Amino acid sequence: MTTSTSDAASRFSGRQQSPLQRLQGLLHSYPWVSPLVILIVSFIVFTILNPRFATAGSMGLLFQQTAIVAALAIGQTLVILTAGIDLSVGAIMVLSMMVMAALAKDGGMPGPLAMLIGLALATGAGLLNGLLVTRINLPPFIVTLGTLSIFTAIALLYSGGSSIQASHLPDFLNALGNGFSIGGLRLTWGVLLVIVMYAVVGFILSQTAWGRYVYAVGDDPESARLSGVPSKRVLLQVYTVAGLLYGLAAWALIGRSGAATPNAYPQANLDSITAVVIGGTSLFGGRGRxxxxxxxxxxxxxxxxxxxxxxxxxxxxxxATGILVIVAVGIDQWIRKVK
Known part of the structure; x- marks a missing residue:
């Protein structure tokens, strides 16, 4: 009797929801649905405006251009899931890239060793951000705004403001710019690296206890702490892992651009945050895929x-990008009100 009453109440509640409320609930459960619709519509519109957009050659170029911001956006997603923000993503990537290139320039150091040192430096930069946020309790916005300037200045001072061309670098550092073609679609090893990064980090977020901790810390850090989640440690690990991911993006950027330059990708911070927000991850933490x-x-x-x-x-x-960001944040605010 109780079960049938409960089922009837559930059906009655469902009938009371308007189509807009059901859409709101769907987007709350699957925040990637609305950006997927936007992507499909944009592909159709741009193909109508210029049929060359949908050619295999154009798609290959689009995927190569997307690889760097997509790599940076993985680390940015981890940080934003914890209700933080990282304004130093581009600076960490550039600093790591310049160190890799300078160490390996003209055979000075083996490419794999230079790459590992660059990755270690990027990881350490992320760790520094995490320590300032978790140990000194500074706001992530202020911390990463400060380290943005610090890391940018170090990269410029270390490199002397000079670029290092691919011809002066070992094949290993340039390798991610190479690739293969499937029909007319050309993919680079850098694109494949980014796909692997998404697969690994996506699995960790969705299938491991650490991933659940990340969501819990972003949703309500105090409740997470009271539930036994080591909030401070998880937050520190998030910034550290993000730094490592920025280092991998630096390696991919060398292959993509064919050079290491301290002025590479000046809009990296904005593009990475835009990608995360448009992708449905809440700026208030705890929700997103x-x-x-x-x-x-x-x-x-x-x-x-x-x-x-x-x-x-x-x-x-x-x-257009600015309008997209504002619309995405507005949709996020609306979705958060779901009952």
Whole structure:
């Protein structure tokens, strides 16, 4: 009797929901659905504006352009899931890249060893961010705003403001710029590395206790702590792992750009945050999926690439990105009100 009453109440409650409320509930459970719709619509629109957008050659170029921001956005997703934000992503990547390149320049050091040192440096930079946030209790925004300037200055001082061309670097550091073709679609090893990064980190977030801790810390750190979750330690680990991911992005960037330059990818911070937010990860922490971040990164680059092919002025491309961010945050606020 009790079971049938409960079922009837559940059905009655379901009938009381409007279509808009059901959509709100769907987006709350699957935050990557709305960015997927945006991506599909944008592909259709840009193909109509310029049929070259949908060619295999253009898709290969789009995937290569997306790889770097997508790699950075993995670490940014981890940080934002904990209700933080990282403004130093681009600076850490550039510093790591310049160290890798400078150490290996003209045979000075074996490529694999230079790469490992660059990864260690990026990991240490992430650890520093984490220590400032967890041990001194500084706000993540302020911490990473400060380290953004610090790491940028160190990269410029270390490199002397000079670029290092691919011809001066060992094949190992340039390897991720090489690739293969499937029909007319050319993929680089850098793109495949990023796919592997998404698969590994996505599995960790969804299938391990550490992943559940990350979501719990972002949703309510005090409740997580009272439930036995080592909140401070998890937060420190998140920033450290993010630093490692930025280091891998640095290696991919060398292959992608064919050089190491201290002025590489100046909009990295904005693009990585935009990809995460558009991908459905809540800026307030505790909600989001890595698949949404990948879709968000594709949206960011699709708009830049598609509008460029359509002959739209650069300023309007920036305007479109800004509108996307505001709309994404507005949708997030609306989804968070789901009952």
């Amino acid at each position: 890595l698949v949404g971040t990948l879709i968000g990164a594709l949206i960011v680059q699709s708009f830049a690439f598609g509008l460029s092919l359509a002959g739209v002025n650069q300023q309007y491309r920036v305007l």
